[in-house]
Amino acid sequence: MAEETKRKVKAPKLADPIASSIDVASQEMIARAQKLGVETIFDRAMNMKPCAIGVQGICCKNCSMGPCRLPLPKGGIEGEDTRKGLCGATANTIAARNFVRMIAGGAAAHSDHGRSVAEVFLSAAKKLTNDYHIKDYDRLLGVAPYLGVATTVEVDGEEMDRDLDEIAVEFAEKAMAEWGKPEGELLYAKRAPAPLYEKWKKAGVIPRNIDREIVEIMHRTHMGVDQDYKNLMKQGTRAAIGDGWGGSMLATDMQDILFGTPYPLQAESNIGVMKEDHVNVVIHGHEPVLSEMIV
Ligand code: SF4
Structure with missing residues (x-):
């Protein structure tokens, strides 16, 4: 007689709504979702055991010879760490490769958002669209010098205010170039406080442009390219500055100029602002180029 094996299927664990968030509305929503049988990230986190190797950042699958896993031995390592992937990458190299690829992903996401703002800004500056207009010229005049855009002109030996539309177009064009110009350095790095800029200069981490540093991370972290974890981290720093003070900062400044500086x-x-007898349209400010059109 065939033996029947009865396995008890364990019910997935549910998150404690109160412990999951300090936000009272979220606590109520988590409890409500559980009551309705809707699984949320908080419940999934209760049932997901983090990968012990992944937590240490020492699994590499950057080429098809791997994945190479270099788990730390239970008793730790005494003396020289001889762990190596097939290509010779050490645990430090693999951890650095993984970390800087995360920087590349984050920088690409943030800065690509910035690029779309720059495209909208350019079309508004050139008056190619009726949907977006420049609202905050004071803000434009405040940041224009960071991209080397003159705000005054000399007429008959006299310093005069420059045409605002002309300033906007030049700012937009120079901003667009920050993503992929062929030479020079990221101009907007000088938007950072001067001592910080000097520190970066000394360390050799001023980005050339936003996109290039992201591409170089993907290149360098591939098999057989950069094996030096310190050098890899340096490239990660370049891409992070390119994003933080380039893509993201440009996005912030251009959004302020387009939509008005927030106050x-x-x-x-x-x-709690949602109303039962209304059609509630939920938008967020993360992509203001879109929400400006909806509101
Ligand atoms: S790049 Fe090196 S460590 Fe990574 S999977 Fe390939 S051989 Fe293994």
């Missing part, structure tokens, strides 16, 4: 105000927020 503090008192308002109701969070899930």
Whole structure:
């Protein structure tokens, strides 16, 4: 007689709503979702055991000879660490490769958002669209010098204010070039405080342009290219600065110029603002180029 094996299927664990968030509205929503049988990230996190090797960042699958895993022995390592992947990459190299690829991913995401803002900004500056207009010229005049855009002109030996539309177009064109110009360095790095800029200069981490440093991470972290973890981290720093002070900062400044510089105000927020007898359209400010069109 065939033996029947009965396995008990364990019910997945549910997250404690109160311990999951400090936000009271989120706590209520997690509890409500559980009541409705809707699984959330908080419940999934209860049932997901992190990979012990992944946690240490020492699994490499950057080429098809791997994946190479270099777990730390239970008793630790005494003396020289001889762990190596097939290509000779050490645990430090693999951890650095993985980390800087995460920087590349994050920098690409943030900075590509910035690129779309720059495209919209350029079309607004050139008056090619009726949907977006430059609202905050004071902000434009404040940041124009960082891209080397003159705000005054000399007419008959006299210093005069430059045409605002002309400033906007030059700013937009120079901003677009920050993503992929063929030479020089990221101009907007000088938007950072001067001592910080000097520190970066001394360390050799001023980005050339936003995209190039991301591409170089993908190149260098491939098999047989850069095996020096310190050098890899240096490239990660270049890409991070390219994003933080380039793509993301340009996005912030151009959004302020396009939509008006934000100012503090008192308002109701969070899930409680939704009304039962209304059609509630939920948007967020992460992509203001889109939400500006919806609101
Ligand atoms: S790049 Fe090196 S460590 Fe990574 S998978 Fe290939 S051989 Fe293994």
